[in-house]
Amino acid sequence: MSEIYKMNASELSRMIHQKEAKPSEICAAFLSRHEAVNPKINAYTNIDSDAALKHAKELDEMPITAETPAMFGLPVAIKDNICTHDLPTTCASKMLEKFRSPYDATVITRLREQGAVILGKTNMDEFAMGSGLKESAFGRVCNPHDAGRVPGGSSSGSGAAVAAGSALFALGSDTGGSIRLPAAFCGAVGYKPTYGAVSRYGVVGYACSFDQVGPIARTVSDAALLTSAIVGHDPMDATSHPSFIPDFSTVEAFSVKNKKIGILKECFEGVSEDVQKALNLAIQTYTSAGAEVQEISIPLIKHSLSIYCIIALAEASSNFAKYDGLRYGHRSDHFDDIDSLYINSRTEGFGTIVKQRIWTGTYILSAGNYDRYYKKARIAQAMLRDQFKKIFETVDVIFTPVSPITAPKYGEQLTDSISCLMDQCTVPVNLAGLPAIAVPCGKDNNQLPIGFQLIGRRFEDASLLGFARVFEKETGISNLVAEVLA
Amino acid sequence: MKGVNILIDKAEVERVAAFAKLDMGQDMDAHIKAINDLIKIIDGIENIQLDMDDEPLDMELTNTFREDNPMPSMLRQDVLANAPEVEAGCVSVPKILGGEA
Numbered sequence: 127m128s129e130i131y132k133m134n135a136s137e138l139s140r141m142i143h144q145k146e147a148k149p150s151e152i153c154a155a156f157l158s159r160h161e162a163v164n165p166k167i168n169a170y171t172n173i174d175s176d177a178a179l180k181h182a183k184e185l186d187e188m189p190i191t192a193e194t195p196a197m198f199g200l201p202v203a204i205k206d207n208i209c210t211h212d213l214p215t216t217c218a219s220k221m222l223e224k225f226r227s228p229y230d231a232t233v234i235t236r237l238r239e240q241g242a243v244i245l246g247k248t249n250m251d252e253f254a255m256g257s258g259l260k261e262s263a264f265g266r267v268c269n270p271h272d273a274g275r276v277p278g279g280s281s282s283g284s285g286a287a288v289a290a291g292s293a294l295f296a297l298g299s300d301t302g303g304s305i306r307l308p309a310a311f312c313g314a315v316g317y318k319p320t321y322g323a324v325s326r327y328g329v330v331g332y333a334c335s336f337d338q339v340g341p342i343a344r345t346v347s348d349a350a351l352l353t354s355a356i357v358g359h360d361p362m363d364a365t366s367h368p369s370f371i372p373d374f375s376t377v378e379a380f381s382v383k384n385k386k387i388g389i390l391k392e393c394f395e396g397v398s399e400d401v402q403k404a405l406n407l408a409i410q411t412y413t414s415a416g417a418e419v420q421e422i423s424i425p426l427i428k429h430s431l432s433i434y435c436i437i438a439l440a441e442a443s444s445n446f447a448k449y450d451g452l453r454y455g456h457r458s459d460h461f462d463d464i465d466s467l468y469i470n471s472r473t474e475g476f477g478t479i480v481k482q483r484i485w486t487g488t489y490i491l492s493a494g495n496y497d498r499y500y501k502k503a504r505i506a507q508a509m510l511r512d513q514f515k516k517i518f519e520t521v522d523v524i525f526t527p528v529s530p531i532t533a534p535k536y537g538e539q540l541t542d543s544i545s546c547l548m549d550q551c552t553v554p555v556n557l558a559g560l561p562a563i564a565v566p567c568g569k570d571n572n573q574l575p576i577g578f579q580l581i582g583r584r585f586e587d588a589s590l591l592g593f594a595r596v597f598e599k600e601t602g603i604s605n606l607v608a609e610v611l612a
Numbered sequence: 613m614k615g616v617n618i619l620i621d622k623a624e625v626e627r628v629a630a631f632a633k634l635d636m637g638q639d640m641d642a643h644i645k646a647i648n649d650l651i652k653i654i655d656g657i658e659n660i661q662l663d664m665d666d667e668p669l670d671m672e673l674t675n676t677f678r679e680d681n682p683m684p685s686m687l688r689q690d691v692l693a694n695a696p697e698v699e700a701g702c703v704s705v706p707k708i709l710g711g712e713a
Contacts, residue, residue: 224694228687228690228691228694429659432654432655435653439654450633452695453695454694454695461706463706464705464708469633469634470635473636478646481636481643482646483650485628485634485643486651488631488632489620489628490654499657505662505666506662542649
């Protein structure tokens with residue numbers, strides 16, 4: 127039992143249900159691993175070990191019956207933009223450094239109701255703005271496979287903790303790739319559900335028409351287990367789908383025989399040799415398993431970053447108006463009147479990248495620019511959705527890299543084209559509200575993880591995970607806990 | 613104008629920053645460079661051949677309503693717990709009314 131932190135959630139859940147392990151033993155194992163590795167990876171912003179263990183011990187005393195949920199006794203790490211009433215919710219920003227939410231997000235309420243243990247809050251790019259390439263107000267998160275490299279973002283701490291074994295699995299949020307990129311860079315499974323599948327109530331908004339909560343986990347089955355616990359309609363979220371609940375019971379037996387996989391050519395430009403090699407092997411795995419593979423094209427993919435930035439930053443500038451220093455969040459000590467209170471509080475509270483993105487969103491929506499940018503972006507978004515719909519008449523799932531490169535070093539200057547290509551693989555998914563999953567498929571010559579991405583039709587999340595599970599079964603590649611920090 | 617990239621200068625940064633209630637004065641050079649990089653990205657929208665004239669009205673979202681039934685709300689003490697300054701059960705803020713328009 128000494129290496130509990132290396133086991134996956136499905137196995138630990140089985141052990142709890144068969145009384146081979148107690149919630150407190152499992153919680154203690156992950157807390158111990160966290161103490162050992164967090165000084166090196168800085169994956170968490172806040173963790174209350176005593177409270178987590180106390181809760182786990184209370185769960186030890188509860189009877190296990192046939193009705194005990196699968197999540198019972200399992201510890202979960204939570205990205206720090208998801209509200210928890212008993213731990214700060216900082217969004218890794220000075221603006222919310224002392225913020226204590228008066229309520230739990232719906233996803234947290236559902237986890238607690240099913241007996242999950244909230245392990246702690248994970249570090250992230252400030253307000254989810256970024257790809258994990260820079261430090262947050264809470265310091266840099268380090269990739270467990272190579273501490274000098276980035277973990278990807280913005281769910282950087284969630285990805286790093288799962289990969290380092292200091293979290294069994296974690297919740298992240300994905301607005302333009304923020305679950306999938308850290309999953310790929312850290313060697314984990316990262317799944318962004320169909321937009322509307324998971325409640326956003328209590329999730330600090332970045333771009334509300336894109337934001338979606340999802341799991342970062344060791345295996346596809348673990349991702350399904352965690353998602354099942356949080357998915358479903360929430361009357362507190364007007365964008366929550368009224369009835370969609372994916373049936374993940376079909377995932378294990380899913381077959382790709384005669385299924386059609388589309389290789390999206392616009393996402394393969396600039397892919398490094400190692401990444402291409404791993405992707406080719408992944409494609410071969412699917413053809414060997416009976417799938418048909420064909421090249422597809424979605425021309426608007428090449429412009430997706432423009433479309434995404436316009437809509438996301440416009441929404442963000444509106445969302446972030448609430449940080450005014452009045453009712454919560456950072457209030458400056460230096461002001462003469464209400465206006466200088468707003469300006470100084472916001473200027474002091476937000477980091478550089480957040481300020482620049484709020485500025486750009488404000489510019490996009492300012493007089494004379496609405497037609498030039500936002501209106502055009504919304505039309506282009508509708509066109510992109512149509513192009514995806516047409517493609518899905520000919521294929522069942524779309525295959526792309528998550529990123530053209532593996533995790534870069536901190537401080538490494540990426541070319542404009544590489545930065546653009548990194549986002550080009552992920553943001554179209556959010557623009558179209560589709561489900562997507564990042565699946566680890568190997569390592570490069572520096573032993574850095576490589577991931578591929580599958581994109582599914584809206585509301586076909588179970589099939590999407592089925593495709594991913596087939597790859598795991600065929601190759602045995604999963605549960606890549608980094609040993610480098612042992 | 614199609615294809616024209618707008619260069620954002622210091623004056624423009626300050627003008628829009630005023631709307632956003634931000635002071636970009638510190639690190640202005642870095643802000644100008646980063647903002648122009650972002651503008652370059654969003655200017656790419658000019659390269660798309662659009663196939664309709666107006667925004668679509670239906671993006672697969674439907675409006676939602678709930679019954680107008682009173683429900684428990686939040687305790688005042690919880691609402692005020694994060695306020696920087698509280699007085700007489702209210703959030704205390706600087707004077708807003710009066711002064712110049």
